[in-house]
Amino acid sequence: MAENNSSLLDVHDLKLHFRASAGIVQAVDGVNFQLNRNEAVVVLGESGCGKTSLAKALLRLLPRNVAEYSGEVYLGGEELMGLTDEEYRKQIRWVRMSMVPQAAMNALNPVLRVGDQVAEPMMIHAGIKKEEALAQARDMFSRVGVSADFLHRYAFELSGGMRQRVAIAMSLVTLPDLVVLDEPTSALDVLTQANIFNLLKRIKKEFEVSFILITHDIATSSELADRVAVMYAGQIVEVGDAESFFSAPLHPYAQKLMASVPRLRGDQELEFIIGKPPSLIDLPTGCRFAARCPRRFEKCDQDPPVFDMGNRRIVKCWLYEGN
Amino acid sequence: MAEILEKKLKDQDFSDTGALLQVKRLHVWFELRRFGFGHAGYVRAVDDVSFELKAGQAIAVVGESGCGKTSLMKTILGLNTPIKGDIIFDGMKLSELDRKGMMEYRSKIGFVQQDPYGALPPFMSIRSILDEPLIINGVKDPKERNERIRQVMEEVRLSPVDDFIEKFPHMLSGGQQQRVVIARAMILEPKLIVADEPVSMLDASVRVEILKLLENLQKSHNLAVIYITHDLSTVRYFSERIFVMYAGKVAEKAVVDEILNNPLHPYTEALLTATSEPDAANARIYKEVPPGEPPSLVNPPTGCNYHPRCPKIIEGLCDLEDPPEFEPVPNHLTLCWLHKDA
Ligand SMILES: Nc1ncnc2c1ncn2[C@@H]1O[C@H](COP(=O)(O)OP(=O)(O)OP(=O)(O)O)[C@@H](O)[C@H]1O
Ligand SMILES: Nc1ncnc2c1ncn2[C@@H]1O[C@H](COP(=O)(O)OP(=O)(O)OP(=O)(O)O)[C@@H](O)[C@H]1O
Ligand code: SF4
Ligand SMILES: [Mg+2]
Ligand SMILES: [Mg+2]
Numbered sequence: 158m159a160e161n162n163s164s165l166l167d168v169h170d171l172k173l174h175f176r177a178s179a180g181i182v183q184a185v186d187g188v189n190f191q192l193n194r195n196e197a198v199v200v201l202g203e204s205g206c207g208k209t210s211l212a213k214a215l216l217r218l219l220p221r222n223v224a225e226y227s228g229e230v231y232l233g234g235e236e237l238m239g240l241t242d243e244e245y246r247k248q249i250r251w252v253r254m255s256m257v258p259q260a261a262m263n264a265l266n267p268v269l270r271v272g273d274q275v276a277e278p279m280m281i282h283a284g285i286k287k288e289e290a291l292a293q294a295r296d297m298f299s300r301v302g303v304s305a306d307f308l309h310r311y312a313f314e315l316s317g318g319m320r321q322r323v324a325i326a327m328s329l330v331t332l333p334d335l336v337v338l339d340e341p342t343s344a345l346d347v348l349t350q351a352n353i354f355n356l357l358k359r360i361k362k363e364f365e366v367s368f369i370l371i372t373h374d375i376a377t378s379s380e381l382a383d384r385v386a387v388m389y390a391g392q393i394v395e396v397g398d399a400e401s402f403f404s405a406p407l408h409p410y411a412q413k414l415m416a417s418v419p420r421l422r423g424d425q426e427l428e429f430i431i432g433k434p435p436s437l438i439d440l441p442t443g444c445r446f447a448a449r450c451p452r453r454f455e456k457c458d459q460d461p462p463v464f465d466m467g468n469r470r471i472v473k474c475w476l477y478e479g480n
Numbered sequence: 481m482a483e484i485l486e487k488k489l490k491d492q493d494f495s496d497t498g499a500l501l502q503v504k505r506l507h508v509w510f511e512l513r514r515f516g517f518g519h520a521g522y523v524r525a526v527d528d529v530s531f532e533l534k535a536g537q538a539i540a541v542v543g544e545s546g547c548g549k550t551s552l553m554k555t556i557l558g559l560n561t562p563i564k565g566d567i568i569f570d571g572m573k574l575s576e577l578d579r580k581g582m583m584e585y586r587s588k589i590g591f592v593q594q595d596p597y598g599a600l601p602p603f604m605s606i607r608s609i610l611d612e613p614l615i616i617n618g619v620k621d622p623k624e625r626n627e628r629i630r631q632v633m634e635e636v637r638l639s640p641v642d643d644f645i646e647k648f649p650h651m652l653s654g655g656q657q658q659r660v661v662i663a664r665a666m667i668l669e670p671k672l673i674v675a676d677e678p679v680s681m682l683d684a685s686v687r688v689e690i691l692k693l694l695e696n697l698q699k700s701h702n703l704a705v706i707y708i709t710h711d712l713s714t715v716r717y718f719s720e721r722i723f724v725m726y727a728g729k730v731a732e733k734a735v736v737d738e739i740l741n742n743p744l745h746p747y748t749e750a751l752l753t754a755t756s757e758p759d760a761a762n763a764r765i766y767k768e769v770p771p772g773e774p775p776s777l778v779n780p781p782t783g784c785n786y787h788p789r790c791p792k793i794i795e796g797l798c799d800l801e802d803p804p805e806f807e808p809v810p811n812h813l814t815l816c817w818l819h820k821d822a
Contacts, residue, residue, distance in 0.1 A: 197763070203683040204654070316773055317545075346544040346710060351754035351767045358766060373683055376713065376756040381763055399760035417685040418758050419713040422740060427717060429688040433653050 164234075165334060165367050166192040171228035173214040180438040181224050184210035186391035188228070189463060189471075192384070194334070197361060197368040198396075199378040201414070202388035206434065208371045209259055211388070212337045215369070216256050217245050233334065251282040255328040259339040259371075262320035265312035271323045272298070272308030279330050290330075297326045300363070301356060318349035322356065329364065337369045342377060354380040375418045379403055384469075387411045390434050390445040397470040407472045410446045444475065452476060499532040500671060500704050501556070506530065506565035508548070508555050512778060524777045525551035526562075527728035535671065536702040540715040540736075542751070543725030544774060549708045550594065552725075553674045556706070558586055570671060587617050590665030592658075592675040599661050600649040606638070606660055607645045613667050628667065636663045636693060655686035659693070666697065672704040673697075680711065691717050712755050716740065724748045727774050727785045734812035744814040746770075746790045784817065792818060 173185040184207040192198050202208050213219060217237075219226060230237040237249060255278075258264065266274055275297060276290035285293070295305050301322045312320055321341060328336050338357075342350040358381065361368060372378050378385070382399040387408060395408040406412050416428040432449045435441055441448065443458040450457065456475040464477040508526035511519060525548040533539060541549050554560045556567060558574060567574040572585050593599040600609060610629045619625050630641050636659040638644045649657055658678065665673055675694060679687040695718040698705050707719050715722055715736060722739045724732045724747065732745040743749045750770050756762060770789040775781050781788055787798040794817055803815045808822030 203685065318773070347712075347751060347754045348544065348769055349773075351756075351769045355766050355769065358763070375684060376758045379758045379760060379762045380756055380767075382760070383763065399763060403758050403760045414684060415758065417688045419688075419711075419717060420757055421713045421716075421752070421755055427688040427691070428685075429692070430685040433655075 163194055164191060165194045165196070165232065166190075167229075167231040168215075169229040171211070171214055171230060172225050173210050173219075173223065174225040175210075175220065176222040176224045177438065182437045183391050183440060184437055185214050186437075186440075188214075188388075188391075188393050190386050190393055190396050191469070192335075192367055192369070195361065195365045195367055196383045197370060197381045198384040198386055199370045199372065199382040199399075200386045200388055200393075201372065201375055201378060203373055203414075203434065205437075206388045207391045207437070208373075208388055209339055212256060212258075212339050212369070212371055215337060216250055216254060217242070218250075218256075247282075251278050251331050251333070253333050254335045254337070255331065255333045256337040257321075257324050257328045257339065257341055260344065261324035261339075261341075262317055262344070265320055265323065267312055269311075270309050271312055271315065271320075275323060275326050275330055278327060283331055293330060294326070297330050298323075300360070301326045301329075302352075317345055318352060321345065321349075321353060325353075325356070325360075329360065329366070332364065333366065335367045335369065337371065339371045340373070341370070343372065343374060350377060351380075357381055375414065387414070390440065391437055392445065392473065394446070394473045395471065397466075397472075398468070401468075401470065407466070407470075407477065408446075408474050409450050409452050409476070413449075413451075444473075446474075497532060498534070500535045500537075500570060501533040502568040503529060503531050503556065504566050504568075506552070506555060506567065507563050508551050508560055509563045510551075521778045522563075524728045524780060526555065527780075528565075529728075529730050530565075531723065531730070531733065533672070533704050533706070535704055536698070537721075538698055538705040538707060538719040539721045539723060540707045540709060540719035541723045541725055542709055542712055542715060544710055546774065546777075547725045548728045548777075549725060550676055553591075553676055553706065553708060557589055557591055557674060558582055583617075587613075587668045588670050588672065590668070590670035590673040592661050592665050592673065592678045594676040595681060600657060602649055605646050605648055606633075609649075609660060610664055610667055613664065617668060632663045632667050635666065635697065636660075638663065653686075654682050655689055658682065658686075658690050662690075662693065662697070666701075669701075670703070672706070674706045674708070676708045677710070678707070679714065680709065687714070694718060712740075712751055713757075724751065727780060728777055729785060729815060731786065731816070732812075732814040734809070738809065738812050742809070742812070744808060744812065744819060745786075745816045746792050746818075747786050784815070786816075794818070 168188055168190050171185055171188040175182040175184060188211060200208055232253060272294050275294040279285040279290040279293060280287060295308060298305055298308060303319055303322050342353050370381050384398050385402040386393050387395045389410050395411050406415050413428060413430045419427060430449055435445055444461050447453045447457040461473050461475045463471050463473045465471055466480060506526055506529045509522035509524050512521045512523060514520040543549055551560060555562055570588055577585055607629060611625055614625045633641045638659050679690050697703060721735050723730045726747050732748050743752055753768055772789045775785055783799045783801055784803050787793050798817050803817045805813050805815055806819040806822055807813050808819040
């Protein structure tokens, strides 16, 4: 595989807060991470920790009730947050960075033939003529393993796995550098899941694309991960390469999370995390995991900084101060 | 078709085996109608399934979406009527029950539904949700009902009880809501609990909490449990036997370790291969997955229903003849021609 170690994405202190009746929801609250070309990073975290909001912040797909949207995002060295919405729409979204949204397979347009849906982003965002776009859609269908006969079908005529392939094809037609996949397989059966991961692995090689894979499914996330980022209550609390992370996670939350993953074989006890995450409206001032942490100590009343462990590994926990 | 079935089912008599639940040659076929009338075939959701369950035993039914897991469970709960076959539970024969008998039958089986978020009525407090089955089943004394409600809430660890009892479902976390669903299933002190994907909608850490709760209840109450899931990796944490279901049939049944270490049916092998463990090495390999999708349940293929996808197919046999149940290893049964000489 061609190794290209130049940095593709750099995210600094990214914030996306929403206004709600009960207060400000700090869904993405100072996120930092970095991704190389042709690399896949998995963002792991439990329901409601802000994963989808992070994807929306990266793609600037913002709802109306945004209270704060700030930070720095560099894509291939270019700063994105300074772009106007118009510039962002023309130059970035779909063109260089695309997304397979959560539940995409159920969100395909029911009255458009799926071939036309795949052709559409090319016509709109790359100004390609319809015939040419349809030809490319046909090519993309074969690459994601959907028979060309299906170009003329409607979404309801396809199985869940086929619809998900169509959604993946849509995200790839403009040949972006980066694709964000939000829970691409959580509604699918194991065999279909395995098929989709085979496909994503092949696409990663073939298109030299980078992936951000958002999921709460730790076991299957390892099918694609070069790197792993763990999200808790709006923040990234650990990032590391897949090898080190899956064999020995550092953050106490990540350790507990790994211990809760059922294994097919072996007989280690499963653990669970007592209590629930803090409300994103009313966050504690210290470490956000402290209330549930088995290893907390006095220092944890203060917000821990991000400690650099070397080897592109970072962890936001006082245990690693002066490691 | 009905005639063939008739013949097949002739040997259908129940002997007393001391089992709590006997499912015998169960066929649950849903009739398809064209424009509301006119027969257009059957959806064979459960197609000739037999098994037994003793008091206090836990089994897992594993299979992909649409293979008939929920249909099988609903039939055991008395919510679907089988087209053929029968069920005996705790001495009661399902096909012979009148209205009153049916009510008693249902009160002895607790049900934990597939979707915890849709399972609880949003405008009822936890107290009234748990009160309802007691009232329906004729527990008249409010004091007795109150005591039972508090007791069951303690058992599922919704405690301190006063913090939860007047709350509404939306005020609870996913894990707590699932505890309420389990409490409701337990409130009439059933002998059998049917749990349909009780944890698939929950986060990893909460999932473990609920599985452990179910395991504790099973042990402390000597409950029989049927645990339905599509996730093979969770089954060994609390069931003794696994049934692997494919397109309406039980393709393989054995104790957990046998299924995991010595799978006999090619479909079970495929499921095991496809199931991931968290391991960085996964990203470097492609998985071997059978092509295609499960067959139509309206027009199932001839012969073995897995033959169109099976890498080990014996041409001329698998595609023509329905495989019977073989027992190549004692107590390890499979519907697969590969084991015909065992
Ligand atoms: N437009 C919005 N306005 C207000 N709150 C929002 C909005 N969008 C999301 N939230 C809240 O922000 C938090 C994070 O939501 P998000 O969808 O990012 O979580 P997630 O990690 O993707 O969860 P899941 O795994 O369930 O998809 C949640 O508490 C959610 O209710
Ligand atoms: N009342 C009904 N009428 C007609 N068909 C039905 C009915 N109930 C279920 N089916 C069909 O029977 C088949 C089996 O469905 P069932 O719900 O039992 O599957 P399952 O294994 O529980 O799937 P899942 O994992 O998605 O819950 C499906 O094809 C379904 O569409
Ligand atoms: S009976 Fe034949 S087709 Fe069916 S699973 Fe066995 S080998 Fe494969
Ligand atoms: Mg989400
Ligand atoms: Mg079901």
